[in-house]
Amino acid sequence: MRSVVRHAFIGVCIAVAGAGWCAAMHVSPDMLNAAAVMALMETSGLRNTNLRPLVSHDPHFIELTPVGLELIANQTRTAGRFTHIDEFDYRNADGEAVVLLIASAPFANDAPHWSAQRVGEIRLLTWTVDGRRHVLAGRATTHGLMRAADALTLAARQTQ
Numbered sequence: 001m002r003s004v005v006r007h008a009f010i011g012v013c014i015a016v017a018g019a020g021w022c023a024a025m026h027v028s029p030d031m032l033n034a035a036a037v038m039a040l041m042e043t044s045g046l047r048n049t050n051l052r053p054l055v056s057h058d059p060h061f062i063e064l065t066p067v068g069l070e071l072i073a074n075q076t077r078t079a080g081r082f083t084h085i086d087e088f089d090y091r092n093a094d095g096e097a098v099v100l101l102i103a104s105a106p107f108a109n110d111a112p113h114w115s116a117q118r119v120g121e122i123r124l125l126t127w128t129v130d131g132r133r134h135v136l137a138g139r140a141t142t143h144g145l146m147r148a149a150d151a152l153t154l155a156a157r158q159t160q
Contacts, residue, residue: 027079027103029133033117033124035077035085036101036137040122043073043089044097044139062155067147068092079103090148098138098145100152105133114149125149 064071069090077085088100105128114127114136123145125136136152138145 027083027085027105027133029126031079032085032101032103032133032135033119033126035079036099036124036135037119037122039087039089039099039101040097040137043099062152064090064148064151067151068144069098069148092142092144094143096139096142098136098142098148101135101137103133104131106131108133112153114153127153
C-alpha cells in the first residue's frame with residue numbers, strides 16, 4: 001500500500017513539475033498582444049525615412065517587400081526566464097511602422113487564418129501555426145498591413 005501511495009505521490013509531483021515547466025515556456029495571447037502594442041508604440045517614434053532596409057538571417061523572417069513593407073530592424077525580447085519573443089520591425093513607403101511578433105505556443109491549436117482586433121487606433125492581426133503564435137500590429141490606417149497578414153498566413157499555410 002505504501003508503494004502505491006509513494007508512486008502516486010511521485011506521479012503527482014511529476015505532473016505538477018511538468019505543468020509548471022509548460023507554464024514557464026508559454027507566452028499567453030494577452031502577453032503577446034500587449035508586447036505588440038508596446039513594440040509598435042516604441043518603433044512608431046522612429047518615423048524616419050532614412051532608416052535602411054535590413055536583410056534578416058532569422059529563420060522565421062519572411063520578406064514582405066512584395067506587399068510594400070521593408071524590414072528595418074529585428075530583435076529578440078525576453079518574455080520570461082525561459083521564453084522569448086522574436087520581433088520584426090517593418091516600414092511601408094510612407095514610413096509607417098508595422099511590427100510582427102512571434103512567440104512559442106507549443107500547446108496552442110493551429111489557427112492559420114488571421115483574426116483581427118482593435119486596441120484604440122491599433123489593429124492586431126493574430127494567428128497560430130506549428131506551435132508559434134504570431135501578432136502583426138500597426139495603426140488601422142497603415143497601408144500594407146492587411147496585405148502583409150494575408151501574405152504571412154498564406155506562406156504559413158503553404159509550409160504545412
